[in-house]
Amino acid sequence: MTDKSLDDRALHFSGVASRLRRLDASILLWLALIAVLAFLVLNPVLRLVISSLQETDTGNFTFANYRVAYGNVRHLQALVNSLELGIGVALLATLFAVPIAWAISRTDMPGKAFVRLMVFAAFVTPPYLGAIGWILLAGPNSGWLNKVWMALTGAGHGIFNIYSMTGLILVVAVTSFPYTFVFTSSALDLVSSEMEDAANILGARTLRTTLRITLPLVTPAIIGGIIISFLEAIALFGAPALIALPARFNVVSTQLWQFFEYPVRVEEAAAYAMPLLAITVLMFWLQRSLLGRKGYTSVTGKGGERRMIALGPWRWVMLGYALFVCALSVFLPMLVLLQAAFAKAWGRGFSIDNLTFHNFYYLLVEQTQAKQAILNTFVYSAVTAFAAISLSLAIAYVVSRKLVPWSNVLAFLCVAPFVVPGIVLAIGFYAAYAPPPLALYGTATILILGFTTRFLPIAYTSSAAGLRSINPEMEEAVRILGGGRLLAIRKVLIPLLKKSLAGAWILVFIPATRELSSAIFLVGPNTRVISVMLFDLSEEGNFEVLSALGVILLIATVAIAGIGSKVIGRDFMLRRDS
Amino acid sequence: MSRLKLSGVSKRYGDFFAVDSINLELQSGEFVSLLGPSGCGKTTTLRIIAGFVDPTAGIIEMDGQVLSSPAGSVPPDRRQMSMIFQSYAIWPNMTVQQNVAFGLELRRMPNAEVKRRVGEMLEVVHMNHLADRYPAELSGGQQQRVALARAIVIRPSVLLLDEPLSNLDATLREEMRFEIRRLHDEFRVTTVYVTHDQAEAMVTSDRIAVMNHGRIEQVDHPRALYNKPKTRFVAGFIGRTNFIEGTSDGHQISFDGFALPRSAFGRDVPSQGKAVFSVRPHSMRLSDVPPTTRDGCTSVGVIVLERAFLGEHWDYVVKPRKGALTLKVTTSPLDDFPIGAAAWLEFEPRQMASIALSSAT
Numbered sequence: 001m002t003d004k005s006l007d008d009r010a011l012h013f014s015g016v017a018s019r020l021r022r023l024d025a026s027i028l029l030w031l032a033l034i035a036v037l038a039f040l041v042l043n044p045v046l047r048l049v050i051s052s053l054q055e056t057d058t059g060n061f062t063f064a065n066y067r068v069a070y071g072n073v074r075h076l077q078a079l080v081n082s083l084e085l086g087i088g089v090a091l092l093a094t095l096f097a098v099p100i101a102w103a104i105s106r107t108d109m110p111g112k113a114f115v116r117l118m119v120f121a122a123f124v125t126p127p128y129l130g131a132i133g134w135i136l137l138a139g140p141n142s143g144w145l146n147k148v149w150m151a152l153t154g155a156g157h158g159i160f161n162i163y164s165m166t167g168l169i170l171v172v173a174v175t176s177f178p179y180t181f182v183f184t185s186s187a188l189d190l191v192s193s194e195m196e197d198a199a200n201i202l203g204a205r206t207l208r209t210t211l212r213i214t215l216p217l218v219t220p221a222i223i224g225g226i227i228i229s230f231l232e233a234i235a236l237f238g239a240p241a242l243i244a245l246p247a248r249f250n251v252v253s254t255q256l257w258q259f260f261e262y263p264v265r266v267e268e269a270a271a272y273a274m275p276l277l278a279i280t281v282l283m284f285w286l287q288r289s290l291l292g293r294k295g296y297t298s299v300t301g302k303g304g305e306r307r308m309i310a311l312g313p314w315r316w317v318m319l320g321y322a323l324f325v326c327a328l329s330v331f332l333p334m335l336v337l338l339q340a341a342f343a344k345a346w347g348r349g350f351s352i353d354n355l356t357f358h359n360f361y362y363l364l365v366e367q368t369q370a371k372q373a374i375l376n377t378f379v380y381s382a383v384t385a386f387a388a389i390s391l392s393l394a395i396a397y398v399v400s401r402k403l404v405p406w407s408n409v410l411a412f413l414c415v416a417p418f419v420v421p422g423i424v425l426a427i428g429f430y431a432a433y434a435p436p437p438l439a440l441y442g443t444a445t446i447l448i449l450g451f452t453t454r455f456l457p458i459a460y461t462s463s464a465a466g467l468r469s470i471n472p473e474m475e476e477a478v479r480i481l482g483g484g485r486l487l488a489i490r491k492v493l494i495p496l497l498k499k500s501l502a503g504a505w506i507l508v509f510i511p512a513t514r515e516l517s518s519a520i521f522l523v524g525p526n527t528r529v530i531s532v533m534l535f536d537l538s539e540e541g542n543f544e545v546l547s548a549l550g551v552i553l554l555i556a557t558v559a560i561a562g563i564g565s566k567v568i569g570r571d572f573m574l575r576r577d578s
Numbered sequence: 579m580s581r582l583k584l585s586g587v588s589k590r591y592g593d594f595f596a597v598d599s600i601n602l603e604l605q606s607g608e609f610v611s612l613l614g615p616s617g618c619g620k621t622t623t624l625r626i627i628a629g630f631v632d633p634t635a636g637i638i639e640m641d642g643q644v645l646s647s648p649a650g651s652v653p654p655d656r657r658q659m660s661m662i663f664q665s666y667a668i669w670p671n672m673t674v675q676q677n678v679a680f681g682l683e684l685r686r687m688p689n690a691e692v693k694r695r696v697g698e699m700l701e702v703v704h705m706n707h708l709a710d711r712y713p714a715e716l717s718g719g720q721q722q723r724v725a726l727a728r729a730i731v732i733r734p735s736v737l738l739l740d741e742p743l744s745n746l747d748a749t750l751r752e753e754m755r756f757e758i759r760r761l762h763d764e765f766r767v768t769t770v771y772v773t774h775d776q777a778e779a780m781v782t783s784d785r786i787a788v789m790n791h792g793r794i795e796q797v798d799h800p801r802a803l804y805n806k807p808k809t810r811f812v813a814g815f816i817g818r819t820n821f822i823e824g825t826s827d828g829h830q831i832s833f834d835g836f837a838l839p840r841s842a843f844g845r846d847v848p849s850q851g852k853a854v855f856s857v858r859p860h861s862m863r864l865s866d867v868p869p870t871t872r873d874g875c876t877s878v879g880v881i882v883l884e885r886a887f888l889g890e891h892w893d894y895v896v897k898p899r900k901g902a903l904t905l906k907v908t909t910s911p912l913d914d915f916p917i918g919a920a921a922w923l924e925f926e927p928r929q930m931a932s933i934a935l936s937s938a939t
Contacts, residue, residue, distance in 0.1 A: 192665050192667065194663040194664070194665050194667035195667045195669060197628075197630060197654070197661070197663065197667065198661065198663060198667035198669070198728075199669075199680070200630075200653070200654040200655045201628055201629075201654045201655070201657070201659055201660055201661045201738075202655075202660055202680060202681035202684060202728070202732060203655050203656070203658070203681060203684040203685065203732075204655055204680075204684055205653075205655050208684075212680075213669055213671075216669075216671040216672075217669070217670065217671055219671070307630055
């Protein structure tokens with residue numbers, strides 16, 4: 001009796017002891033990971049909030065920054081302009097994206113593969129390149145479309161003016177409609193065609209079925225797309241800077257940029273960035289709660305044989321519309337961009353004597369800055385992709401295998417930067433790490449850290465998705481045969497994950513190469529990247545060299561995306577992860 | 579005149595016949611099942627009837643009017659039919675009430691009338707207390723009832739059901755079989771029901787069409803189908819059976835190890851040459867003493883080879899003392915024969931179904 005209770009107590013005690021030992025190791029791991037995330041994610045955002053409440057020189061608590069930031073009609077007008085831009089873009093992008101997504105997913109429209117490819121092309125085109133293309137197309141009087149108009153009608157001046165709010169909305173919408181497209185078409189692909197069959201057999205024709213059944217079923221996805229394109233539009237810096245500034249109006253992002261002109265007023269910028277942050281967080285929360293009661297996503301059905309709706313002659317109308325949108329977003333801007341890149345003077349048009357390779361020669365040989373910027377871009381992006389994926393893979397592993405307590409905090413911090421607009425994040429990084437003690441301003445480090453944080457959510461969602469596809473029993477089989485956890489990771493997990501990690505790497509690398517809105521606040525004289533250089537060139541108005549640099553960036557992007565689709569499967573970038 | 583008539587309906591994909599010249603007639607108010615293994619063409623047949631798929635040959639008529647033909651078809655939305663899908667296809671963006679009302683609204687019925695009929699229909703399927711719920715808030719069985727209500731409320735000319743119970747668990751499936759039959763008895767809608775589950779077909783149907791490789795093997799009442807299967811496939815697909823092959827010389831039919839008098843069989847058995855029979859395991863009786871000869875029955879001495887006790891019955895494998903033929907026999911749980919024991923097996927020719935030779939190979 002006594003012996004037994006003693007044994008029991010010993011057993012109990014040793015259980016506690018071993019659990020304590022395990023807890024120790026895992027707490028250290030947790031602390032290490034949380035420290036990295038605090039440095040990358042928490043601290044910049046906190047510093048942004050704090051510095052918005054600090055006096056510039058003394059660091060004392062004050063509301064003065066908010067008074068300066070909002071006590072000015074022009075600043076308030078910029079807020080209103082941003083809202084107008086966001087709403088306009090969201091609606092126009094929906095108008096572009098939803099019919100095309102429906103036609104591709106549900107009907108017998110011809111040329112689907114080609115249209116899909118063009119949407120993909122629009123997706124990888126940086127918005128500021130689209131903007132430059134559209135400046136060449138619809139610049140007042142000199143733009144191609146205006147010249148064509150004047151030639152056709154004999155009018156004395158053109159009718160298009162890209163330097164306007166309408167122009168800006170158009171430019172941003174044609175580059176951001178792929179978001180709505182991806183959301184809508186992946187939702188449409190999930191809806192069982194039996195849902196439509198059920199309406200047909202009860203007597204509903206194509207139009208009524210589409211309006212009453214199909215589109216309502218994907219409404220949450222469409223709203224998701226609307227929200228994303230709204231947020232993209234208000235956070236964008238490049239296209240507004242190229243179009244709104246010459247048009248003499250400001251949006252929030254360009255106004256923020258002006259706070260950074262000498263003398264730099266970080267504290268006021270931080271205060272002014274708050275609504276952008278608040279709206280973004282609010283919109284994402286709204287999107288989450290919209291899925292609410294009806295549980296759209298849970299009911300999908302097995303689908304079975306998918307029946308494509310026969311549109312008859314209307315399928316050519318749909319194709320025409322799709323090609324029209326592709327023309328606005330890809331054909332026309334790319335055509336004029338290529339023309340300018342190979343032209344002595346773009347306004348002289350398409351002719352042999354206007355053809356030259358000098359713009360490329362100038363960039364790649366004569367000038368040193370461009371070479372440096374190109375090198376910087378690819379080195380920083382590659383390092384960023386490696387850093388973001390290593391970190392997120394480690395965290396995703398720890399989270400999915402529940403190796404540490406409170407692992408959800410880690411996961412949350414990894415995806416949190418998603419709701420922070422790039423421009424706001426950059427100001428946070430500037431506030432946190434530009435001044436001493438770290439004094440990282442103008443270094444490659446601050447750019448890479450900023451990029452890593454910015455693209456951490458992409459890296460995390462892809463690594464977590466990859467991990468989820470691997471049954472833990474694969475590792476358990478290694479361990480029961482006597483292999484340790486590290487061996488299991490090295491010999492089984494990493495080889496199995498190779499493909500999805502390569503995909504994640506490209507998903508981070510490509511947006512990193514074209515990132516402008518956070519880079520513009522963090523670059524120094526020696527760390528300029530292509531996107532920033534493009535922006536600087538546009539201020540000089542040298543569109544030929546500018547286009548050539550844009551073409552170089554595009555060729556690199558397309559090549560890498562091409563390798564990606566070869567390795568990982570077609571249109572991997574258009575898939576939705578979450 | 580029959581309500582629905584399929585004449586020589588075929589659907590070809592390249593060289594593959596998904597449906598191969600099917601002929602089938604349904605009387606008004608009749609409940610017919612298409613029963614067969616997966617890939618036998620039953621769902622394709624149903625979708626041709628619905629108008630989602632056009633036949634490559636043959637025609638479908640309803641009340642004498644052509645609905646489908648290779649030349650052209652009436653689209654599904656103008657056939658006045660309704661259908662229940664494997665996934666139920668309940669629209670998740672509409673409440674139960676809105677789902678059921680959809681078909682009536684399309685028929686431009688006044689609102690009050692729609693409301694009344696939907697209410698009545700929901701009462702019939704015991705769903706009126708859940709009228710304002712969304713489908714995601716319902717169980718599988720409840721979604722099934724909504725699907726039934728939505729399909730029946732419009733009083734369709736033909737009701738089509740595509741494996742409607744395959745997503746339910748076993749108990750619920752059994753309950754819903756009777757529910758479907760009850761609704762049919764109440765509304766008498768002409769019904770085509772697709773299933774691979776013979777019990778489902780047996781419970782619900784007036785007649786069953788057994789399909790295999792795109793063809794209809796046999797159309798009959800459930801009992802006739804079981805007792806008098808005409809082809810080897812039908813005999814094997816519905817219930818367990820033994821196939822035994824014999825040769826008739828006009829007086830008796832000789833099997834491997836025993837013989838039965840020719841006179842005991844009906845006219846469908848050839849008087850000369852080969853004949854194949856399907857004998858159900860429980861249509862034979864096993865006993866330890868030679869049974870007194872009953873009218874038309876014959877006993878054969880057998881040896882027990884294998885046995886298994888299944889609680890509700892015994893399964894035996896026996897073979898006649900002479901010959902190599904083995905037979906599965908099912909007996910009551912009280913009939914206990916050890917392995918190797920000698921016993922008597924009694925055949926009743928009335929319960930032996932002659933199988934068409936062409937399909938027996």
